[in-house]
Amino acid sequence: MSGTRQFHNIALIGFMGTGKSSVGHIVADQLRFSFLDTDELIESRRGKSISAIFSEEGEPAFREYERDLVLELASRNKTVISTGGGLGANTANVASLKEYSFVVCLWASPEKIWDRVRSQTHRPLLREADPLGKIRQLLAAREPFYKEADVLLNTEVRCLKEVAQQVLHQFQLAKTLYR
Ligand SMILES: Nc1ncnc2c1ncn2[C@@H]1O[C@H](COP(=O)(O)OP(=O)(O)OP(=O)(O)O)[C@@H](O)[C@H]1O
Ligand SMILES: O=C(O)C1=C[C@@H](O)[C@@H](O)[C@H](O)C1
Ligand SMILES: [Mg+2]
Secondary structure (H helix, E strand, C coil): CCCCCCCCEEEEEECCCCCHHHHHHHHHHHHCCEEEEHHHHHHHHHCCCHHHHHHHHCHHHHHHHHHHHHHHHHHCCCEEEECCCCCCCCHHHHHHHHHHEEEEEEECCHHHHHHHHCCCCCCHHHCCCCHHHHHHHHHHHHHHHHCCCCEEEECCCCCHHHHHHHHHHHHHHHHHHCC
16 A cells, blocks of 8 residues: 555544544544544534534534535644544545545444444434334445445444554554555
């Protein structure tokens, strides 16, 4: 592998509950990078929760905020960017992230994802009669987009610390290979 890519940042993409926000914090601490979560930034800028954005403005408005943010973040340096679960399910967003970041997709099975998020209530897309069915359906539809990441990392049987270690390892490896 060789080329001219520069890895100033790390971006974590992947489905809800794969650990992007939790792992991103650990990786940023270890690298002494800044940490940024696109969900949190959109919520603080809009002054409301993602659930409120979905119900008051609609999902398309939220997706537009995500697309705008991905373009804006090109100016970042030494930042770990944890994305919302749907942000990386979009070819243009992943291509933009790759211009300024090493992109890691965190992966898990639908059953593991449901196990991790079932006690949390803040994800509007999972307020369904059959949330596990919804996870299966969405994950299958999004899989080809997530696989456009530089690296796919299975989190199924790894604790948060181990996932973070793997992200760091892949980042250091990529910097060496692309040098
Ligand atoms: N590898 C793991 N081992 C144990 N628990 C995990 C792991 N990954 C995530 N979790 C737990 O799953 C829950 C969801 O994790 P987190 O919020 O980091 O996911 P996310 O990918 O950021 O989701 P979203 O796309 O909705 O923002 C948290 O309680 C977190 O501690
Ligand atoms: O997978 C998704 O589409 C989402 C994931 C969350 O991170 C939030 O961005 C929001 O709840 C939508
Ligand atoms: Mg998150």
